Amino acid sequence: MALRAHISERQRRYGAEVRRLRLDADISVQVAAAHVGMRGPQLNHIEAARTGLDEQRLRKFAELYGCDDAAYLDTLAALGASDGKGWWSSYRRKVPTFALDLAELEYWATRYLSYETFFIPGLLQTEQYMRKLFENGETSLSKEQLDDTVQFRLDRQAILTGSTDFHFVIHEAALLMSFTGADAMREQLAHLLELGERPNVTIQIFPFSVKATPPFSGPFLITEPSSAALSTVVIDHPGESAFTDTPEALSKYRARFDDLGRLALPPGNAKKSAQPKSGRDSWGVVQHIKHSLEMER
Numbered sequence: 001m002a003l004r005a006h007i008s009e010r011q012r013r014y015g016a017e018v019r020r021l022r023l024d025a026d027i028s029v030q031v032a033a034a035h036v037g038m039r040g041p042q043l044n045h046i047e048a049a050r051t052g053l054d055e056q057r058l059r060k061f062a063e064l065y066g067c068d069d070a071a072y073l074d075t076l077a078a079l080g081a082s083d084g085k086g087w088w089s090s091y092r093r094k095v096p097t098f099a100l101d102l103a104e105l106e107y108w109a110t111r112y113l114s115y116e117t118f119f120i121p122g123l124l125q126t127e128q129y130m131r132k133l134f135e136n137g138e139t140s141l142s143k144e145q146l147d148d149t150v151q152f153r154l155d156r157q158a159i160l161t162g163s164t165d166f167h168f169v170i171h172e173a174a175l176l177m178s179f180t181g182a183d184a185m186r187e188q189l190a191h192l193l194e195l196g197e198r199p200n201v202t203i204q205i206f207p208f209s210v211k212a213t214p215p216f217s218g219p220f221l222i223t224e225p226s227s228a229a230l231s232t233v234v235i236d237h238p239g240e241s242a243f244t245d246t247p248e249a250l251s252k253y254r255a256r257f258d259d260l261g262r263l264a265l266p267p268g269n270a271k272k273s274a275q276p277k278s279g280r281d282s283w284g285v286v287q288h289i290k291h292s293l294e295m296e297r
Contacts, residue, residue, distance in 0.1 A: 003045060003050040003051055004049070004050050004051065007050070008084055008097075008100070008104065009101035009102075009104065009232070010079055010082065010084060010101070010104050010105070010108075011049045011052075011084070012049045013079070013230070013232065013245060014052075014053075014076065014079050014080045015046055015047050015048055015050075016047070016049070016245070017076055017230070018046055018047050018053065018058070019047035021062065021065045021067055022047070022061070025064070025066055027064065027065065029044060029047075035060065035061070035064050036057045036060045036061060038057075052080060053080055055077045055080065055081060058073070058076065058077055058080060059073065059077070069227070069229070071227045072229050074226070075225050075226045075227040075230050076227070076230065079108070079225075084104065086103070086104060086107055087103075087158075088100050088103040088152075088155075091148065091152050094145075094148040094152070098241060102234060105223040105232055105234075105243075106156065106159055106164075107159070108223070109159075109164050109223040109224055109225055110163070110164055110224060110225060110226055111164065111167075111228075112164055112165070112166045112167070112221065112222070112223055112224070113167050113221060113222040113254075114166070114167070114168045114169070114220075114221040114222075115168075115169045115170075115171075115206075115220055115221070115256075116168070116170050116171065116219045117171045117174065117218070117219050118171070118173055118177060119133065119174055119219075120170065120188055121168050122153050122156065123157050123159070123160060123166070123168075124157075124168065124191070125153065125188065126184070126187050126188050126191050127150060127154060128183075128187055128188075129180050129184050129185075129187070129188045130150045130153055130154075131146065131150055132179060132180040132181065133179070133180070134150065160195070160198070160200075160201065162200075164200065165202075166200060166201045167204075167257075167261070168201070168202065168203045168204070169204045169205075169257070169260045169261055170203065170205055171205075171206045172205050172207045172285065175189065175286060175289045182293050182296060186290055186293045186294060189286050189287075189289060189290035192286050193270070193283065193286055193287060193290070196267060196269065196282070196283060196286075197269060197270060202267050203267055203282055203283075203286075204261060204264035204265060204266070204282045205282040205285045206260060206264040206265075207264070207265055207285065210263050210264075213259070218235065218236065219236040220234060220235045220236060220253055220256075221236075222234075222250075222253060222254065229247075230245075231245070231250050231254075232244070232245045233245065233249055233250060264282070265281050265285060266279075266281045266282065267282050267283065268281030268283030268284055269283055270283065273287070
């Protein structure tokens with residue numbers, strides 16, 4: 001079998017998990033490979049994601065390694081069996097590879113956690129907001145590139161209508177950025193209020209008034225498939241984002257997100273938050289800033 005010329009994030013993760021299982025069991029490559037009737041170099045290629053592995057052999061490895069987590073193995077087997085094709089495939093060579101890998105991770109997610117500081121999260125952005133964001137960005141895009149990038153992000157948002165549970169924590173600063181202009185921001189805030197009413201979408205605002213701890217400076221998100229052990233953290237760095245999936249990183253960022261959710265304002269909704277005696281909540285903050293922009297007309 002020919003070795004892969006390009007390795008997707010899903011394929012890399014699958015190989016890394018096969019290797020992690022072996023290392024945790026403290027079994028050598030040669031012993032593990034012989035157990036399923038293959039040679040050591042072939043297993044090395046599998047663990048490096050240069051080639052795949054059929055489900056039968058995966059489960060033989062799992063038995064040897066002492067892994068009996070059914071949900072984990074079922075999810076891992078599904079990741080390994082996938083051909084990687086989806087709606088995102090039509091955007092190959094139109095958007096960065098990182099974006100394609102992110103879309104595929106989102107496809108597998110049953111739970112999605114996102115923290116943003118200065119921008120509205122991509123899955124919650126309006127088309128007008130997106131265009132202003134990319135037009136005013138550091139990277140110059142042609143009209144065709146801009147149209148492809150915006151349409152790709154709009155297509156990503158289709159997962160909001162599925163069964164995935166979404167939890168967004170957005171710093172209040174993101175609601176006050178003026179790069180889009182007042183009209184686009186009013187529309188964006190109205191869209192946030194509308195999305196927050198969906199049963200599978202939770203939106204919390206992390207206010208400037210929080211004094212318990214300094215705000216976390218870096219945006220990140222966590223995509224969690226059916227098995228939480230196969231979650232991935234996506235860390236947003238200037239100019240480039242990165243994937244990380246070590247157990248230590250997952251534990252750290254989950255704890256960080258829990259802290260953010262605890263310190264942020266409660267979500268609220270149109271029915272409850274509009275009551276005269278209701279406390280300060282996220283819906284109310286978004287509505288107040290939106291109303292302020294409307295008063296400036």
